[in-house]
Amino acid sequence: MTLKLSKIISYTLHPVVFPIIGTLLYFIFLPHHIESSIKNRLIMYVFVVSYIMPVFFMFLLKRLKLIENYRIETIDERRFPLLFLTVLSYSLSILLYRSTLVPELAVFFFGTTLTLSIAYFMIYINFKVSLHTIGFGGVIGFLALISYAFRLNLIIVLSLGFVIAGYIASARLNLKAHTEKEVYFGFLIGVLSQCLVYIALL
Numbered sequence: 394m395t396l397k398l399s400k401i402i403s404y405t406l407h408p409v410v411f412p413i414i415g416t417l418l419y420f421i422f423l424p425h426h427i428e429s430s431i432k433n434r435l436i437m438y439v440f441v442v443s444y445i446m447p448v449f450f451m452f453l454l455k456r457l458k459l460i461e462n463y464r465i466e467t468i469d470e471r472r473f474p475l476l477f478l479t480v481l482s483y484s485l486s487i488l489l490y491r492s493t494l495v496p497e498l499a500v501f502f503f504g505t506t507l508t509l510s511i512a513y514f515m516i517y518i519n520f521k522v523s524l525h526t527i528g529f530g531g532v533i534g535f536l537a538l539i540s541y542a543f544r545l546n547l548i549i550v551l552s553l554g555f556v557i558a559g560y561i562a563s564a565r566l567n568l569k570a571h572t573e574k575e576v577y578f579g580f581l582i583g584v585l586s587q588c589l590v591y592i593a594l595l
Contacts, residue, residue: 399564411528412443479509501535504587523571523579530583
């Protein structure tokens with residue numbers, strides 16, 4: 394894999410896009426008796442909270458010179474972004490859970506909150522877990538759970554997901570952004586966090 398392709402993969406499949414990807418896949422694969430207007434409103438709300446607000450926050454951090462670039466390469470630069478993302482994800486989880494319209498989607502965001510919390514506390518043991526693989530691992534874990542819970546045949550989708558996860562991991566290693574341990578632990582944490590939250594709440 395070339396460095397150029399690795400950069401394209403890393404930017405295209407940035408951790409900030411995984412929440413909206415998980416949300417869209419949820420509405421694609423699960424039949425819901427929800428009006429289109431409400432569904433579109435939920436998707437838009439998730440998009441604003443999980444994508445627009447983090448991007449704006451990163452812009453502010455860059456302007457304030459609290460981060461050097463949007464790749465947040467150092468462990469110290471991760472503190473504010475991860476804390477902010479954790480709070481946003483938890484707030485979104487509570488809102489979705491209380492709405493009772495999309496309980497499984499709420500579980501996905503509780504799982505995302507758990508992964509972000511783990512990534513944040515790992516800063517204090519000087520471990521820079523890969524946010525790319527932790528995020529995509531969460532999406533795959535979520536898809537596997539809804540496949541099991543609703544008896545959906547998502548083998549092809551999950552297989553494709555593992556292939557993409559392999560490309561993401563290779564890209565991060567090729568760019569020397571992480572060690573192998575940080576990449577593989579990230580994926581494992583992402584998958585297991587979704588499983589733990591699912592067992593606890595559903």
